[in-house]
Each structure stands twice: as C-alpha cells, then as structure tokens.
Amino acid sequence: MIKQGSDPIIDQFRSITEKPAEYAKALKEKGQLLAGYMCTHIPEEILYAAGIVPVRILSSHISQSVTRSYIHETYCSFSHDCAYQGLLQNYNFLDLIVTSSSCIHMGEAFNVWVRFAGFKQKSYLISFPHIIHNKNASLFIKESYKEFKKFIENFIEKAITDEDIEKAIKTYNRTRTLLKELWNFLKHKNSPVTGSEVATVTLASQIMDKQEYNRMLEQLIRELKNKPGESSSSSVRLMVTGGACDDMTVFNLIENLNYKVNLIFTDSCTAARYFWFEVPENRSDKLEAIAEGYIGRIPCPAKDTVPGTGEKKRFRFIQEFIQDFKPDGIVFLYQRFCSPQSMDIVALKPVLNMLGIPWVELELDTTVPMTQFKSQLEALVEVIKGVRP
C-alpha cells in the first residue's frame, strides 16, 4: 500500500495519479478542452497553446483479457492496459486522442481507441522519425509539428499564435525547472522527500493542467525547503532505469524493504525522461524550438541509435545521473516485451559492471509479484552492503 499522510500536497498529487480519469473529467465539466495522449513524444506545448489540456493515458493495473483480441499478445501490458481504458469508455469525455509514431506498442493502443473506442473522428497520429540522431530529424519533426498545429487549428477553429506557443513553452519549462528542483532534493543524504513521493508528483504532472500543477509544486518545494530531512547516512541509494512505470507501489516497495533504502533517481518516460529537458525560449521559430527541445530529451530506447555507430545517447545521461545522484545500485525496471528496453540493458550491464555498481532486473506486468520483487531487491541491497550469512 502507498504510504499516505506525509504531506497534504503530495497526497493531493497522489490522489490524482490514482484516479486520473476523475481529475480529467472534473476539468471537462468546467468546460476545459482535453486531449488524451499515449506517448511523451507529443509536443504538449502546441495543445496547451490552443487551450487544450493534454492528459496522459495511464494504466489501471487490473488484469483483463479483453485487449488480447485487439493487440498482439506479446505487446507490453502497459499498452494493453491503456487500450483497455479506451474500450472501457473511461475517457469518452476527451475531445481528442493523440500519439506519435514512436512506440509501436503504444501506437497499437492508440489504434484500439481510434478503431474501437469511438475516437476515429477525433484522433491524430504525429509522425515522428525512427532515427533521431541525424541532421534531418529536427527538420522532419518540425514539419510534422506544423501539420499537427494545422490540425489543432482546424479543430479549435482558431489560429494558434506565436505568442500563445511562447506562453505555453514558458509554462512547460517552468514545470520542468520545478521538477528538476524537486528531484535534486534526492541528491542529498537527508532529503525531505522520498523517491517514491517524487515519482508520484512527477506522474501527476503528466495528467494535470500545468498552471495548476506549477502552483501546487511551487508550494510543495517551498515547504520542502523548510522541512528538515531525515538522516539517511546508512541507507542504500538505488536508482531506477527503464521504461514506463505508473505503478507507484513498485517505487514504494523499493523504499520499504527490510533494509533502509532511498530511491534517488528514476530514468523512465513516466519520470525523468518526461521533463529532463527544456524547449528554447524566445526563438523566432517556435516549432523549431519545440522540435529542438524534444529531440534533445533523454532518448527513449526505441529511438536511441546513432546511425553507423549504434551508440546509445541515453547511456551518457545515465552515467551523468550516476555521477550526480551517486546510486549504490541500479534497478532495471521495464515492461515485459519492451524489446528496446531489454536490449539496452544487455549493453548497459557491462557499463555498470565497469563502474562497480551492482544491479537487478525486474520485469513489469499489469500486476507485479511484490514478494518476489522484494526478495530480488533485498538481495541487491545485501550485495551492496556485503551482508554475510
């Protein structure tokens, strides 16, 4: 169970992550235009500039077989679960559903919404290049965003001005800055906030209206600055790297083992990869700025191969995070059947071995075997602490 009551603002964020559809529906009832999105390669700034709040579609962690008739069996459970949300009509109040041609599995979840959940006339697939580490990628993305902007303008029957976009860029950059500030608390040995709380607050950012979110997060950070942290000098610092994980019980588990453990960083598209970048401000070409921002993100493993060399740029970020956040161990946490993630791990293990950082590999599914995960995580901590029987 997720720990409650540590901070009223965090509890508020937590409640939104636990019932994202309810939060979105409440916005809709106030007359807000909403666009659901399936993947973080969406230029949310364009939607926001048009007065549309982007809401990330998340999973429910309830086992079901319905989507087995719509999506391939060996697509990740996250995509199955997100597709299921559409079939359940949990989000039928959304004005739009959007994704980009980034992750095939999530693309199929999007198709289920479009073909079987009534979103055929209110959907948009943003073209996104398969290879992002080359000169043409930015141009491709910019053109693609231009098409998307046109579609949105037609949808709202109004032109989106550069001023609107700039305002949205600044709002989103503010979110990113605040989130970095929040995550930086975890660098310290006596952080006033836990890693699982930070992960929850970050997940909430993918659901909420950014202006409301920024106000809440600013208040939280102000409070945290004045809050004495709990000393954690004997605690083991674990960093997570992997794929989408909206199951906050996993992060909570990491920090509630039989050993004292702090979760200090999470590299995933539901955590740091979502916000650890900035879109350049005050550029004359707004779409070019957005394209530059999104291409400079910590890459998703599905897009992260330098042509010719096969280099993975994400690995550089991971090494930087290791230097900055100083983990004692790494948890590879990824969705089963996500091939790009699992292939990256093969290449990452030798890097960690060279750095002398132990690791453990945990596969996510719709539901997770908590006691098995606990045993594996405690084994990792025992290796780190050099526990002898």
Place this chain on the structure above:
Amino acid sequence: MNNKKYLAGIDAGHINTKVVIIRGQEILGHTSELTGFHAIEAAETSLKKALSITGISKKDLSGIITTGIFRNLINTPSLNITASVPEYMADAKGALFLNKNSRTVIDIGGNIHKAISYDSNGNIIDVIQNDKCADGMGIFYTTMAKTFGISEQEISELALKSKVNVSVAIQCAICAESEAVDLVCQGVDAADVADAISRFIAGRVAAMCSTISMTPEIVVAGGLAKSQALMKHLQILLKENIIVLNLPEYTGAIGAVISYGGEK
C-alpha cells in the same frame, strides 16, 4: 428401447480419457481415467470400468467411437475402434444432444479451450481455439488447487466468498500461477486469491470467445464448467447467459457416439 444398440464413446483428452456407454438417448454410464503417458492403456481401463459399471460386455457393443486429441493414437487392434470423430464435431453434437436449444458450446478442457457455433443439426458454423499463451487453463486450475492443498471444488467455493478484487498477471498460466502464489505470500485472503484465479481463466476464455459470433443458447462443456465461480465470471465477461451442460466433461465422448449412429 431394448432393441437399441449399445455404443461406447471415448474422448481421449490431454489430461483425462472419458468414456460413455450410450443406448438410444440414454447415457448408461461414464468413467474417466488420467491419460498420462499411456493413452491406450487409459482408454482400455476407462472403457473396461464403464462396461463394468453398466454391466455390459464388450462384445455387446455395436461400436466404439473415439474423439479427443489422442484419438488417432488409441486406434489400435486391441480397442477395435469403429470410427473416430474430430473434437469440434463431437463437441457440437454432444452439446446439442445435451441441450437441444444450444447453438454455441464453450469447451474448457485441461489443456485447450475452444468455442464452436453450430446449427440446429449440429453442423459446425464457426470454431475458435485458444492461442498458445492461453494453453493449459484446466491444468493451471488443478495445479493451483494442489498448490493450496484444496480440491478444485473448494477453489470454486472459496472464490464465491471473495470480497476484494485482486488480480493475477493475465499473460499466461505460468505468470498467473506465480502471482497467485505471490498474493498468498503477501497475506491476501485465500478467497480473494481463489477468485483471482477463477477470473483469470474466465478472462482468457472470454477473450477467445470475442472473436467468433456467439449464437445463443450458449452452453459450457469441459471439466472447468463445474466451477461455479468461473462460470459466474464468464457470464459477467461475456454479458450473455450461459448454461452448464449436464456431465460437461463427457460432452465430447457423448458427441462422438451421436456423430456416429447414436440417436439425436
């Protein structure tokens, strides 16, 4: 009635070999043996027991008709098989015999599950069988009962007492088994675990059924049809009324006889 011939139907399934002795429309007796490694032996033993129960000698039989996955393997001189019938056909004919109004049968067996729709004469209209990842639902159910030290009937009874919805991984029986055990390790109530197991199987079966046209009345055959908890979930998921056949696990064996000279 007395001049009607005696026929034996053998359904040599993945897990159990079922035998029925039928005369006219009357099912005189039925037996089941574990198939194991020795399908022929299981068929012979099961047949012998069925004959013994009904007091009929083998020479009195006008025919022995087989069906099931092992039907070709048991076609030996010792058994003197008259004919064999494909499983789908046997299921359809058997289901129609047991319920004249039925037009679709869902057969949840030990290793595979399938759905068959048919017309008023039992002629097959459409069939669907589970995908590979959904194999072994019956085996899974039995294994879970053994793991928890209870009977299959008790799993169902426990599940019906469940108050809290918990889930096991939906991917396959292996994952579900692992997570069911994990739920027990977490201290989750046994009734809720039993319910998750039943819901998992019902979910896999319902997913398969969504790919064919399910013409009412829908009946359920196979050993797992005896689980009330599973049937409860299946009915909810299919959003259709379902009827459990009498002697559900013998539907194939009965259908084999009906397909070959038995009386409808």
